[in-house]
């Protein structure tokens with residue numbers, strides 16, 4: 001990876017737009033701040049990441065089950081969780097140009113450690129202490145007002161048909177895990193799981209982020225992959241260590257270099273938390289949080305029990321012990337993971353002819369397109385027909401792309417940039433002499449005769465493979 005490339009972020013953003021991974025939302029209307037759309041290859045990559053996560057967190061685990069809870073929930077849930085009262089960011093507004101910036105980010109930029117969890121008084125004291133050094137990123141003046149806490153929950157008018165402002169607002173969920181907590185009892189009562197067990201969920205969440213920065217790293221609408229694990233209080237920390245190791249291994253198994261990952265331990269814990277670590281990834285803008293792994297104690301179930309009036313204790317069927325399970329969680333955003341894997345995969349390298357190529361060296365199981373099929377030339381109908389036959393034969397097994405645009409070199413460049421592991425080219429040798437088919441059939445008559453070249457994305461080596469063996473060849477490779 002080009003760690004020292006100061007342009008890397010711009011290059012990734014440009015590639016995402018150029019090749020259809022990520023588009024700014026509502027672009028023809030001038031854009032919509034802090035929201036992004038996934039393009040044709042972005043959605044494939046995101047789906048592959050979610051598939052791998054689900055495989056790791058549900059399929060491979062007998063003690064974890066899945067869930068898909070709704071985005072809208074009873075408003076009391078957000079009171080119980082503490083989001084209505086305390087889910088806020090410190091907001092500072094420049095008096096000169098009215099730019100709003102997160103006060104903790106402003107402090108961070110001048111090397112002062114701040115925390116979004118600080119109270120309004122605490123952060124104002126710290127802000128005042130350094131006020132003379134805090135510069136507005138927009139206009140350059142040093143004239144910020146008082147820091148105010150700004151709630152991140154996004155309100156809606158769901159079910160409120162009269163515009164009555166006295167009705168308790170309904171929120172778009174600020175995190176997916178609340179849907180897990182409130183279904184804990186349903187899952188226990190309807191499945192065979194027993195403590196310790198986990199519930200995993202992938203879904204959208206919404207936060208009124210003040211400043212969304214760094215592309216898809218922080219967005220107002222985003223998708224989370226969360227797993228909440230319910231344990232006996234005595235085992236919370238043992239299970240926590242196991243979960244940390246398991247999640248770390250996830251990234252290594254998907255080919256991330258360990259040097260690009262590190263642990264960050266939270267120093268300022270919320271009052272109920274036992275321990276909190278983040279897995280940080282070395283993004284183009286430095287090491288930042290990729291995934292949070294936290295030991296939350298019995299806070300979540302206790303709060304929901306208190307606010308709902310429903311007992312959420314667990315009765316151990318063996319020991320008859322009754323207790324409120326403690327929760328450890330793993331939480332990661334799809335967009336953030338996507339950006340991390342794009343960063344990891346992005347390579348610029350010189351080819352033998354001296355030209356540079358950009359290639360996404362994504363693990364094969366993450367690559368949006370697995371195989372691209374080309375006719376060597378577009379204006380030779382017999383090549384195009386044969387290439388179509390090959391394409392039709394492969395597409396039921398893998399996501400394939402047929403491409404007859406431009407010359408082969410241009411097509412390779414395109415497939416390299418979207419990370420396609422293999423390109424199959426149908427050329428004159430495929431349809432002409434040297435046809436290895438035993439019955440000597442005419443070109444085009446029998447679809448499974450002839451050979452094609454298969455080019456490997458990473459080595460750029462080409463080899464000839466008989467069409468009859470192509471499926472088996474890719475079954476072994478992919």
Ligand SMILES: [Zn+2]
Pocket residue numbers: 094095096097098099136137138139140141
């Ligand atoms: Zn300003």
